[in-house]
Amino acid sequence: MVGYNIKNSSELASYINYTNLNNMITEGEMREFLEKAKELNFNSVVVSPTYVSLAKEVLDETDIKIGSVVGFPLGFEDGETKKAEAIALVESGADEIEMVLNLSHLKDEKYSLIEDEIKQIKEAIGDKTLKVIIETKALEDYEKANAAKAAEIAGADYVKTSTGFMTPNHIYENVNDINIFQKHAPKIKIEIFGGINDYKNANQIITAGADKLGSDQGYEIVKRYKDLRENTQVTPKPITLTKKD
Template identity: 75%
Template sequence: MAYNIKNSKELASLINYTNLNNMITESEMVEFLEKAKECNFNSVVVSPTYVTLAKETLKDTNIKVGSVIGFPLGFEDTNGKVAEAKSLLDKGVDEFEVVINLSHLKDENYKLLENEIKQIKETIGDKILKVIIETKALEDYQKANAAKAAEKGGADVVKTATGFLSPSHIFEHVNDINIIQKYAPTVKIEISGGITQYKFANQILTGGADKISSDHGYEIVKRYKDLRENTQVKPKPITL
C-alpha cells in the first residue's frame, strides 16, 4: 500500500521546503524562494536572517514562512529561546521550530522541557510550534519522553531531526512515527532528514507522517510531475 497522492499540488502541500544553509547569499535565497513559489509548498523554512525577505517574496502566495529557535543544538537557556521566538513573531513568522535541550532530556528533567516549550507557545499564541527532538541521538524511551514533554508543553508538531543527524532508513522513520503516535497522540508528526526522492517521501507518508521537511522539495515535486503529469500520448482515432 502507498500513500494516495493525487497530483503534484497535493504533494507540495505536504512538504515544508527547507533551506537553513548558514552561508547562503541573498541572491541564492531569492532563487530558492522562487522555486518555492513555482511549486506552492506548504511552507518554507529559512534562517532568521532571511525571514523578512521570505515574507516579502511570498506575500502573494499561501506559502507559510517558518524559522528556527535554538538551532541546531538547542542548549540556549529558556529566556534566550523565548526572546528568539518574540523576535521571529515580530517579523511575521507563521511556524516556529525549536530544538529541545537534549541535556535536560538525558537528565530526565522533563518539567524543564515542558516549561520551556510552554513559555515559547505562550509567546507565539496561535502560531504553529514545532519541537525538534533529534531522534537519531536518542534511545526509543527518550524519544517517547521527549514527545510526551512536547505534547504537555503545548506543541503542535513533533519534528524528528534538525537535518544534521538523520535516520537514514525507512524503518527508523516508521519506528519514530509509531513512538510519537503512541506517546503523544494529539501532536502532528513531521519527518526530517535524508528525504531526497519521491519514493522515499511516499514511503514516509504511507508510514503515518503528517508532513515532510526537505531541502530537496523542489526536486521531489518536479520528479513527480515528470513521472505522473508530463506524459504526452496521442491516441489514434478509432475507425469503425
C-alpha cells in the first residue's frame, strides 16, 4: 500500500476529529482537552451533550467544528427522541451530529425505518453535518453495506464505523470497511474510529480512502508527528565527495 504524503502536522490535524466522550470528566478536565484541541487546530472536537455549550465558548474564535452524539452509545431510542436530541444540540452550538444507528432495525432488515429516521434527523438539523455510526465490529459485511447504503439514500453526510465501545482488532478491518462503503455507498463520506493510535495508522487509513479519522488519541498522534518531523533539528556531518587516499 503506497502511503499518502501528509505534508505537515497541520494537515494531519485537519483529518482528525479529536474525541472525548468520557462520561465522568470534570469541567476543568474538559477545558484542558479543548485547549489541546486549540493548540493543534483539529478538524473538530467530539464531546458529550453536557459540554457542547462549553466547547462553543472555548472554541468560538477558531475554525474547529463542534460535534456531539445522539442515541449514544446503543442507538435504540425511537426516532423522535433522537431528533429532539439533535435539535437541542444544534441550538447549543453543535456543527456536527453523530447519531447511532438502530441495530435492531438493521438486523431485521427494516431499511425503510432506518432511512426514515436518518432523513428526519437530517431535515431537522438543516445544513449541519450528520454522521451515522453503524458499529461495524458488530456486523457482517452485508449488513455494513446495507447500513451505509441506507444512510446514503437518506441523505446523511458520513457513515462512521464505531462508537468506540467496539473497535477493530487490526487495521485491515478498517480497510475492509472502507472498501465496502466505497463500493455500496460511493457518495457518502467515511469516518473511521478505533484502532488508530499513531501516525502510521492514520496515514494508512487516509491512504485507504477515509475522509476523516475519529480518535481520542488525536493530540498524541499529531504531537508525536510534529516532534518527529518539525521539532527535531539534525545537523549533518560534513562530507566530501571525493574518495580518500
